[in-house]
Amino acid sequence: MRRIGFIVYPGFQLIGYTASAVFEIANLLSEPPAYEFSVLSETGGLVRGSAAVSVETQRLDDVNGYDTLIVCVSLDLPQTSPEMLDLLRAAAPATRRIGAICTGAFVLAEAGLLRGRRATTHWLAARELARRFPDTLVDEDRIFVADQGIWTSAGMTAGLDLALAMVEEDLGRELARSVARAMVLYHRRSGGQSQHSALLELEPKSDRIQSALTYARSNLKNPLTLDELAEAARLSSRQFSRAFREETGQTPAKAVERLRVEAARLMLEEGRHSVETVAYEIGFGDRERMRRAFLRNFGLPPQAVRRTAQL
DSSP, X not given: OEEEEEEEOTXXXXXXXXXXXXXXXXXXXXXXXXXXXXXXXXXXXXXXXXXXXXXXXXXXXXXTTOSEEEEEOXXXXXXXXXXXXXXXXXHTTTOSEEEEXXXXXXXXXXXXXXXXXXXXOOTTTHHHHHHHOTTSEEOTTXXXXXXXXXXXXXSTTHHHHHHHHHHHHHXXXXXXXXXXXXXXXXXXXXXXXXXXXXXXXXXXXXXXXXHHHHHXXXXXXXXOOHHHHHHHHTSXXXXXXXXXXXXXXXXXXXXXXXXXXXXXXXXXHHTOSOXXXXXXXXXXXXXXXHHHHHHHHHXXXXXXXXXXXXX
């Protein structure tokens, strides 16, 4: 049985703490149970988190015997004592995995565990992580990163993706899928998926333009011509084109391309479909047109994006 230690800090984010439920559900679905789970803190006792929720913890004074340690902190940049840093440094050689959710990456970096490694954190704090720790290779657009036994994730729900990936590594893809289904989650956003959504970043101001974008995302296999999108918005083509650019700062064609490459990237990262199939299903028509779109948006061809997600 694998021992999982979830290290919480005062003010820990409740949404980050929910990643612990992934291991709980994995135990319910595996026979015998795969994990022994402990909630740990520097001092032990009751630790108050966000949303007025407190958890009972054991004092972390011995790191021996843990298969995995995961750090869960507040959204604010955490203050870490020298004693905790020493414990994490001592744990590194004997612990198969050490992870951090959201800004917990700062704790691992202070302990020297991210030196020379790739890592991520919440996009709001990624540049600060890179500034403070220039010897860390920060990828601010990843959902999670695993590098030589050190795992870091983006913020909020990305902790669930990190935990599901750990379960998949331990118990296989099918069991991890079953855990995701039991939790009514999509299984699973791969580590390489962007923290940002093209639909959110476009931020249209009117319901009509929002309706057109929602229609486009649901019908990517269609040609999605200007006339088709204008009809979805219930505007003339001329009115739609002008309003779309005013509200989003982009042309409809550029926005559709962004939606397509985002959807295609996700399909490629899942690894179940060929490049040709993805190009057809997402509406690019052929792999060469999709390759050019990927180079414009990501600076990488589709095959390289797929390989990066599998690292």
